[in-house]
Each structure stands twice: as C-alpha cells, then as structure tokens.
Amino acid sequence: MEQIELVHVYKSYNGKDNVIHDLSVSIEPGEFFVLVGPSGCGKSTILRMIAGLETITSGTLLIGGIEVNELPPSERNLSMVFQNYALYPHLTVEQNITFGLYKKKISKQEQKKRCLEAAEMLGLTDFLKHKPRQLSGGQRQRVALARAIVTHAPICLMDEPLSNLDAKLRAKMRSEIRQLQRRLGITMIYVTHDQVEAMTMADRMMILHEGRAQQIGAPLDIYNHPSNTFVASFIGSPPMNLAKAKVLESLLLFDNGRAMRLHHHLPPSTQQIIVGVRPEHIRLAKPSDDHFIAKVVNVEVLGTETLVTFELTKNEHWIARWSGQWNIHAGEKVPLTIDETAFLFFHENGQRLDHSIPSYAAGKGEHQ
Amino acid sequence: MNVLRTFLLYALLVICSVVVLFPIVYAFLISFMDGAEVLQGHIWPQKFTMKNYVAAFQKVPLFEYLFNSFIVSFIVMLGQLIISSLAAFAFVFLKFKGRDVLFFLCIATMLIPWEATMIPNFLTVQKLGWLNSYLGLTVPFFASAFGIFLLRQHFKTIPLELYEAAQVSGVGRFRFFWNIVLPLSRTSLITLGVYSFLTTWNMYLWPLLVTNNDRVRTVQIGLKQMQSQEISTEWGVVMAAVIVVILPTLLLLFVGQKHLQKGLMQGAIK
Numbered sequence: 001m002e003q004i005e006l007v008h009v010y011k012s013y014n015g016k017d018n019v020i021h022d023l024s025v026s027i028e029p030g031e032f033f034v035l036v037g038p039s040g041c042g043k044s045t046i047l048r049m050i051a052g053l054e055t056i057t058s059g060t061l062l063i064g065g066i067e068v069n070e071l072p073p074s075e076r077n078l079s080m081v082f083q084n085y086a087l088y089p090h091l092t093v094e095q096n097i098t099f100g101l102y103k104k105k106i107s108k109q110e111q112k113k114r115c116l117e118a119a120e121m122l123g124l125t126d127f128l129k130h131k132p133r134q135l136s137g138g139q140r141q142r143v144a145l146a147r148a149i150v151t152h153a154p155i156c157l158m159d160e161p162l163s164n165l166d167a168k169l170r171a172k173m174r175s176e177i178r179q180l181q182r183r184l185g186i187t188m189i190y191v192t193h194d195q196v197e198a199m200t201m202a203d204r205m206m207i208l209h210e211g212r213a214q215q216i217g218a219p220l221d222i223y224n225h226p227s228n229t230f231v232a233s234f235i236g237s238p239p240m241n242l243a244k245a246k247v248l249e250s251l252l253l254f255d256n257g258r259a260m261r262l263h264h265h266l267p268p269s270t271q272q273i274i275v276g277v278r279p280e281h282i283r284l285a286k287p288s289d290d291h292f293i294a295k296v297v298n299v300e301v302l303g304t305e306t307l308v309t310f311e312l313t314k315n316e317h318w319i320a321r322w323s324g325q326w327n328i329h330a331g332e333k334v335p336l337t338i339d340e341t342a343f344l345f346f347h348e349n350g351q352r353l354d355h356s357i358p359s360y361a362a363g364k365g366e367h368q
Numbered sequence: 369m370n371v372l373r374t375f376l377l378y379a380l381l382v383i384c385s386v387v388v389l390f391p392i393v394y395a396f397l398i399s400f401m402d403g404a405e406v407l408q409g410h411i412w413p414q415k416f417t418m419k420n421y422v423a424a425f426q427k428v429p430l431f432e433y434l435f436n437s438f439i440v441s442f443i444v445m446l447g448q449l450i451i452s453s454l455a456a457f458a459f460v461f462l463k464f465k466g467r468d469v470l471f472f473l474c475i476a477t478m479l480i481p482w483e484a485t486m487i488p489n490f491l492t493v494q495k496l497g498w499l500n501s502y503l504g505l506t507v508p509f510f511a512s513a514f515g516i517f518l519l520r521q522h523f524k525t526i527p528l529e530l531y532e533a534a535q536v537s538g539v540g541r542f543r544f545f546w547n548i549v550l551p552l553s554r555t556s557l558i559t560l561g562v563y564s565f566l567t568t569w570n571m572y573l574w575p576l577l578v579t580n581n582d583r584v585r586t587v588q589i590g591l592k593q594m595q596s597q598e599i600s601t602e603w604g605v606v607m608a609a610v611i612v613v614i615l616p617t618l619l620l621l622f623v624g625q626k627h628l629q630k631g632l633m634q635g636a637i638k
Binding site: 083 | 527529530532533534537538539543548551552
C-alpha cells in the first residue's frame with residue numbers, strides 16, 4: 001500500500017492551454033478515491049498521468065514518497081482497468097489474465113495459482129478457456145478486473161469501468177468492486193462521470209470541473225457542504241435547487257416577488273446571492289408551519305418517492321422530493337415549507353458563503 | 369424484369385471471363401499441340417501430347433529455375449513481412465519526433481518508379497559483390513513502402529488501450545508486437561505475403577540484370593531463354609513451361625484467398 005501524491009500538477013497538450021490547473025491532492029494508502037466530473041473535465045487525464053500514459057507538464061507526482069514523473073508505467077507498480085476493458089480478443093480469458101505476469105518473474109505454477117484465485121474471486125472459473133467475444137459485458141468487465149488483481153499491485157486505477165454496462169449490472173458491479181477493494185486493501189483511484197457511483201463507492205472523492213479541483217472530501221461532507229454551486233448541482237439527483245435572491249434584512253427576495261422569512265439562519269452577506277436547497281428538504285407544510293404556496297408543474301411518482309416540480313418564480317422551477325407515493329396533480333397549488341437550516345448560500349460567482357450556525361449540525365442529523 | 373437483369377448480368381460476366389481467360393486457356397491448349405498444329409492455327413489440339421512438357425524440362429533446367437524462383441520469392445516475402453511489420457509498428461505505436469513526416473516520406477517513395485532506382489541499386493549490389501546470388505535478388509526488395517502502408521492501416525485499427533494495458537502491466541514492446549499485434553493482423557499479413565510472393569515470382573528485369581548463370585536464375589528468365597535459344601521458337605514447349613510456371617501462382621492465390629475470406633469473416637463477427 002502506497003500513498004499517491006500530486007503536487008501542483010499541470011497538464012497542457014499544446015503548451016498554451018492547461019487542461020489541468022494546479023492540482024494538489026494526496027491519496028491515502030488503502031483508500032477508495034473517486035475522481036468525478038462531467039465529460040471533458042480532465043479526470044481521465046489525471047488518471048493517465050498517474051498511470052504514466054501521459055506526461056506531466058509541470059508539478060510532481062509521488063508514489064510512496066518517490067517522485068515518479070519520469071518512470072514508465074510498468075515501473076510504477078500499479079494496475080489499470082480501462083473503459084472498454086482492453087481485453088486481447090484472440091487470447092482466452094486465462095491468457096488475458098496472465099499475459100502481464102511473465103515480466104514480474106513469476107513461475108508458471110504461481111501464475112496459474114493466482115489466475116485461478118482471481119477467477120474464483122470473480123466467478124470466472126467456468127470461462128477460463130473462453131475468448132472475450134464469447135462473454136457478456138459483465139463477464140468481460142470481470143476479466144478486466146481479474147487482470148488487474150492478479151498482478152498484486154498495491155494501486156489500482158479504473159477509468160469509467162462500468163459505463164458500458166446496463167443499469168442493473170452496474171449497481172451489482174459497483175458493490176463487487178467496492179468489496180474487492182476492501183478485501184484486498186488496495187489503493188483505488190476510480191474515474192467516473194456518474195455521481196451515484198462516486199457517492200456510493202468513494203471513501204473520498206474529488207469533483208473536477210474544467211481541469212480544476214472543485215472540492216475534495218468524503219461523499220456526505222460534499223453532499224451536505226458543497227463548496228460552490230457547481231458541486232451543489234453536480235452531486236445529488238435530482239440536483240440541488242438553486243435560485244438567485246436578494247437579501248433584505250431577514251427576508252430572502254426571489255424574482256417576481258416571492259419572499260421567504262428567515263429567523264436565525266441568515267446569510268452572511270446582504271447583497272445578491274444564490275440560494276440552494278436540496279429537494280428532500282422541501283416538505284409539505286403542516287398548518288402550523290411557516291409556508292409558501294406554489295403551483296405544481298409536474299409530478300413523477302417513482303414508487304419509493306415522488307418528485308414534485310413546482311414554480312418557485314415564473315421562470316424558475318424547483319423540485320421537491322418526498323418519500324412515498326403522493327396523489328398530487330400538475331396545476332394544483334400546495335403549501336410548502338423549507339427547514340431554514342437547510343438553506344445554503346452562495347456568492348453570485350458560485351462560491352459558498354462561509355457561515356457557521358450552531359443549529360446547522362443538528363439540522364444535518366435530522367435529515368440523514 | 370428481374371430475370372432479364374440477371375440474364376444480362378451473367379451474359380456480361382461470361383463475356384468478360386472469356387476475354388480474360390482466353391489467352392490462358394489457349395496457352396494451356398497449345399501446350400498439348402505439336403509445332404505444326406500451332407502454326408496451322410488450331411484452337412483445339414487434334415491429339416493431346418505430353419511431349420512438350422517433357423521437352424520443356426529437358427531444354428532448360430526448369431526445375432532449378434523453379435527452385436530458385438521459389439527461394440527468392442519466399443525470402444522476399446519473409447523480408448518484406450518482417451521489415452514492413454516492424455516499421456508499421458513503430459509508425460503506429462511508438463511516439464517519436466518527426467514520426468509522421470518520416471511516414472509520409474516513406475509513402476512518397478511509392479511515387480518513384482522502380483526503374484528509376486534500378487541503376488543505383490545495380491551499382492550498389494555490384495559493389496557489394498552480390499551479383500549472381502540470392503542476396504542480390506532479394507535484399508533490395510525488403511523495404512516496401514506499400515507493405516508499411518498496408519500494415520500501418522491495419523495496426524491503426526487495434527485499439528490503443530490494448531497497447532496501454534500492455535504498458536501498464538509491464539509487457540515489453542516486442543512481446544506486445546509478437547503476441548498481440550501480429551496475431552490480430554493476420555489478414556493483412558497474409559495479403560501482403562501473397563502480394564509480395566507473387567510480384568517477386570513474376571519479376572523479370574531485375575533478375576535478368578543481376579544474374580548471368582543458371583545457378584540462381586529464376587523461371588521468368590528461363591521462359592525468355594526458351595524463346596530465343598532456338599531459331600524458330602517451339603511455341604508448344606514454351607507454353608508447356610508457362611503452364612508449369614503459373615501453376616504455383618494460381619495455387620497460392622487460391623489458398624491465400626481462402627485464408628483471406630476466413631480472416632475477413634472473423635473480423636466481421638467480432
């Protein structure tokens with residue numbers, strides 16, 4: 001198990017425009033670390049730099065405390081799983097799994113043993129003599145995983161390994177990969193664009209946008225305390241509701257004259273701000289609650305929960321998420337309330353406005 | 369309508385194949401005629417005689433020529449496959465400065481007619497003392513821009529991830545080339561092999577230049593010799609020799625084509 005450290009890393013393909021800006025992060029041994037962001041944010045580039053498949057334009061990459069900027073991929077002692085699995089089509093599953101082992105001076109018997117061990121772990125024992133094209137997507141995925149774990153490398157890199165699978169299989173593989181990582185105790189760096197994967201698998205994750213790290217932290221910390229509006233809207237499905245508002249003493253004024261009164265949870269700034277609320281924090285108001293009336297625009301009943309889209313203002317639609325099945329129809333007007341500790345405030349430029357309210361911690365516990 | 373179309377199509381195909389095949393069939397038939405019959409202009413021999421075939425092998429050392437041709441063609445085929453595949457591998461999988469410029473330079477040599485380089489090549493071979501040897505007949509053809517191009521195009525279809533996966537797991541370049549790239553490119557390798565074997569087999573001018581004894585001469589020169597050694601050419605004998613000479617060619621095409629189809633099918637299903 002080795003620590004991976006990136007220190008002020010930049011990457012540029014043409015010498016002018018940086019695809020990765022000043023990235024510094026330290027990944028602990030045995031950690032499941034997820035790089036998540038929309039397409040083109042540079043997450044794969046980071047992974048490939050760690051693997052040694054891309055050069056680092058400036059900055060330092062340390063693995064186990066040693067600078068490895070110039071080391072070829074094979075000497076970094078890591079394994080990698082590619083998005084399209086990169087299986088050798090003309091080799092059998094067994095040959096695919098053991099192909100990379102000869103260089104490590106491992107005897108044929110040991111190779112065989114490790115191969116069987118990995119195959120057993122991933123349920124591939126019956127397919128060792130098959131060619132990749134005879135396998136289903138999930139089985140191919142497992143072969144790619146087996147190939148990564150037979151090397152016994154302390155670090156494993158995965159580049160969107162589940163994106164070619166259907167939703168059901170993806171959920172299954174998600175937990176399989178997580179269990180495998182725990183069992184073997186390897187350091188995992190996992191790239192994905194799917195925030196659900198990131199939330200469910202990561203010990204810690206880094207959210208990237210346009211080559212810059214937006215926030216690094218444990219999934220729930222990021223979910224509850226997003227550092228800017230990008231993170232707030234990227235993590236969570238449906239995303240966090242955001243709207244511009246003016247602050248007038250203890251009132252939040254939205255466009256078109258909607259106002260909400262806050263009692264003690266006030267934004268630290270009095271200018272134009274952006275207000276964010278998670279959908280699950282918008283509740284149907286009880287008679288005694290402070291409430292506002294909103295027109296329902298759309299209702300999606302998902303069985304376990306109901307997503308209610310309502311008009312906050314003429315142009316802005318927010319979504320509320322209620323557990324259970326609700327018999328509400330578009331066009332109805334409903335009284336809604338928002339626990340005021342659930343409000344997050346962002347500066348106009350998107351940055352979270354710093355504030356520390358004692359009641360916030362209590363509020364957080366309530367909603368989990 | 370449909371029947372008419374099919375009829376027309378087949379009629380056209382039949383006419384074309386008759387035009388194409390006639391010379392070969394005629395040569396085949398002449399090889400069974402005696403001299404007088406050939407001059408009378410018969411198309412179908414009145415009685416089939418094998419005398420011409422016997423004569424062909426007696427008049428010139430046809431066996432030796434065939435053997436030489438086979439050796440030379442085989443060496444050129446092997447040389448081209450090795451050099452083209454290694455060069456193509458470098459052009460696809462290795463990153464180095466000026467790679468693309470070098471590749472286009474390499475392709476540009478296809479624009480230079482072979483005849484233009486013949487004299488410099490001859491002088492080089494002469495200085496090396498390779499006249500009248502297999503070396504002189506084969507080595508100048510090892511580097512083939514066409515072969516490099518053909519294989520490069522095929523290598524480019526191999527996903528780069530395979531190479532990267534090999535790099536990460538510490539598989540060496542040559543091992544990757546040998547165990548992954550070559551097996552995946554079997555189709556193109558066979559195409560190039562058949563192509564280079566046949567072109568070398570049919571080569572005439574270069575063997576004529578660099579050889580002057582029967583020890584290393586190839587069949588094409590042997591055929592030419594048959595025509596000129598006698599005052600009046602015995603066409604029956606010449607044609608018998610021609611048939612003997614084109615047989616391996618046809619055989620190779622036949623076998624090669626089967627392999628090609630198999631290779632193409634595999635690619636399609638995958």
